[in-house]
Amino acid sequence: MKQSLALLLLLAAFAAAPLVASPYLLSVLVVVLYYAYLGQAWNIMMGFAGQLSLGHTLYVGLGAYASAALFVRFGVPAAIGLWAGVLVAMLAGAAVGSLSFRFGLKGVYFALLTIAFAEFTRILFQHLPGLGGTGGLFLPVAERSGVHLLTLRGSPAMFYYVALAMTAGIFLLCRFLLASPIGYRWRALREDQEAAQALGINIFRSKLAAVTLSAGLTALGGVFFAFYYNALFPDQAFGMPRSIEIILGPIVGGLGTLFGPILGAIILTPLGETITWATEALGFKAAGIKQLFYGLSLLAIIKFLPDGVWPRLKRLLRWDADNDDGDGDEGAAR
Amino acid sequence: MIPPLLQVEAVSKRFRGLQAIDGVSFEVANGEIVALIGPNGAGKTTLFNMIAGVFPPDQGRIALGGGDLVGLRPDQVCKAGVGRTFQLVKPFANLSVEDNVVVGALHAVTKVAPARRLAREVLDLVGLAEKRGRPARSLTLPDRKCLEVARALATRPRLLLLDEVMAGLRPAETDRMVGIFQRLNRDAGLTILLIEHVMRAVMALSHRVVVINTGKLVCTGTPAEVVRDPRVLECYLGEDTV
Numbered sequence: 333m334k335q336s337l338a339l340l341l342l343l344a345a346f347a348a349a350p351l352v353a354s355p356y357l358l359s360v361l362v363v364v365l366y367y368a369y370l371g372q373a374w375n376i377m378m379g380f381a382g383q384l385s386l387g388h389t390l391y392v393g394l395g396a397y398a399s400a401a402l403f404v405r406f407g408v409p410a411a412i413g414l415w416a417g418v419l420v421a422m423l424a425g426a427a428v429g430s431l432s433f434r435f436g437l438k439g440v441y442f443a444l445l446t447i448a449f450a451e452f453t454r455i456l457f458q459h460l461p462g463l464g465g466t467g468g469l470f471l472p473v474a475e476r477s478g479v480h481l482l483t484l485r486g487s488p489a490m491f492y493y494v495a496l497a498m499t500a501g502i503f504l505l506c507r508f509l510l511a512s513p514i515g516y517r518w519r520a521l522r523e524d525q526e527a528a529q530a531l532g533i534n535i536f537r538s539k540l541a542a543v544t545l546s547a548g549l550t551a552l553g554g555v556f557f558a559f560y561y562n563a564l565f566p567d568q569a570f571g572m573p574r575s576i577e578i579i580l581g582p583i584v585g586g587l588g589t590l591f592g593p594i595l596g597a598i599i600l601t602p603l604g605e606t607i608t609w610a611t612e613a614l615g616f617k618a619a620g621i622k623q624l625f626y627g628l629s630l631l632a633i634i635k636f637l638p639d640g641v642w643p644r645l646k647r648l649l650r651w652d653a654d655n656d657d658g659d660g661d662e663g664a665a666r
Numbered sequence: 667m668i669p670p671l672l673q674v675e676a677v678s679k680r681f682r683g684l685q686a687i688d689g690v691s692f693e694v695a696n697g698e699i700v701a702l703i704g705p706n707g708a709g710k711t712t713l714f715n716m717i718a719g720v721f722p723p724d725q726g727r728i729a730l731g732g733g734d735l736v737g738l739r740p741d742q743v744c745k746a747g748v749g750r751t752f753q754l755v756k757p758f759a760n761l762s763v764e765d766n767v768v769v770g771a772l773h774a775v776t777k778v779a780p781a782r783r784l785a786r787e788v789l790d791l792v793g794l795a796e797k798r799g800r801p802a803r804s805l806t807l808p809d810r811k812c813l814e815v816a817r818a819l820a821t822r823p824r825l826l827l828l829d830e831v832m833a834g835l836r837p838a839e840t841d842r843m844v845g846i847f848q849r850l851n852r853d854a855g856l857t858i859l860l861i862e863h864v865m866r867a868v869m870a871l872s873h874r875v876v877v878i879n880t881g882k883l884v885c886t887g888t889p890a891e892v893v894r895d896p897r898v899l900e901c902y903l904g905e906d907t908v
Contacts, residue, residue: 513776527752629856
């Protein structure tokens with residue numbers, strides 16, 4: 333009850349934000365929601381099923397490029413192009429997953445393979461003809477006002493609400509997944525693969541389901557990215573630093589929890605922005621200061637709150653008792 | 667004649683230079699409790715792992731109710747009706763005790779709500795009901811062993827494989843565990859094959875004992891017969907003592 337109430341309050345606050353926020357603050361909040369969404373999508377794989385992906389930009393980039401290319405070259409609206417992006421990313425996820433899991437690749441080795449696939453694809457897109465290469469793929473912007481959801485063109489406020497709807501939607505989806513049989517199977521194989529298998533769980537299929545679903549949802553974030561920023565560069569869309577930024581939120585917030593990815597994004601993104609802004613205001617040209625800050629926060633979290641912020645916060649607020657209805661929000665404490 | 671539930675026929679397994687199992691055959695009838703005993707390194711767990719599908723035998727046949735188990739993965743063996751526990755317990759440490767068992771129950775039923783009901787029944791049975799809300803990592807070793815059993819039972823197996831679940835238990839706990847299995851066997855007709863070193867449990871529980879040593883079958887018989895058999899004494903104590 334308390335959790336639902338807090339969630340509704342948070343949602344109301346986010347919904348009301350455009351009424352009071354400056355354009356700059358709104359743009360920061362879009363980034364917060366964007367990373368909360370992607371963190372949630374990544375969390376399905378790592379937090380729920382225990383499969384570490386360090387190359388999640390692969391799916392962001394594929395979703396972004398597929399939908400953007402269809403729009404730029406054939407005028408296909410985003411509402412249709414997104415399905416292409418999701419499909420391509422799901423196929424890529426299924427390919428990465430079935431290759432690794434068929435050959436029993438686990439843990440760090442699987443993580444390395446996810447990096448490799450993202451990097452291959454980045455280099456591929458730098459040289460692929462017709463998609464702009466390193467020079468970038470640009471989406472024409474006809475209007476920056478109004479609301480055109482089908483083509484995903486419109487005002488910043490529209491993009492903000494789209495991001496909010498996506499984040500709320502994926503939260504509900506994850507909540508549903510955790511309470512469903514597949515959620516139990518994922519957590520079982522995260523905890524102990526051998527024991528899970530002995531209880532009748534087809535681990536290949538369960539892992540593949542996690543990767544494919546996570547990839548498809550992540551691609552949806554990529555579609556948003558493409559139509560919001562209107563410019564795609566392989567270095568950014570598929571770059572390793574972005575993969576790290578995706579996973580920081582859930583790790584800081586609390587792996588495997590429902591609130592972790594949201595909380596992580598709310599904590600990290602504004603702080604990162606503030607530090608960039610502050611160093612610039614002080615006259616430093618400190619490129620990479622944000623990355624330095626992210627690195628330090630990761631160190632601090634692993635040292636002091638290895639379960640993440642949310643499990644600790646939940647204990648502080650005494651919301652544990654709320655939680656014996658099996659919504660699975662117990663986290664992946666290791 | 668009713669075929670036996672589990673048939674192990676001339677099964678062999680070699681690990682590089684070591685002949686771990688060498689032409690072992692035995693059967694477990696429906697409703698029977700059979701103990702598999704032997705000194706350390708006799709090949710008991712190897713045999714278990716082959717039945718459970720962890721790895722296939724090099725030669726021989728393993729069948730459950732007439733259906734071949736060789737070549738199946740562990741999850742398929744579970745689907746065929748074999749539940750197992752692990753000698754080194756493998757709890758889902760960060761899940762609650764109840765959720766651990768729900769995972770097993772989801773094999774027997776498809777929806778979470780009935781799985782939870784089944785899990786609670788099983789937890790009642792093994793005496794973990796009061797601890798169901800605790801994370802599995804907080805359990806003591808005896809409780810973890812009970813949890814292993816509960817999880818396997820929740821899959822509603824036809825054959826339960828127990829790998830040294832009594833090891834490390836105090837005599838009173840052993841007796842309680844023996845009582846649970848006797849009740850399951852009597853009331854639900856559960857067939858059990860157990861690896862056990864604790865003779866107190868073997869004597870009390872098993873209808874029949876299969877003794878193996880250095881990968882070979884030594885003898886089978888009732889518990890009372892087996893403990894008097896000179897071949898069994900020899901493999902435990904060495905040949906000169908007999």
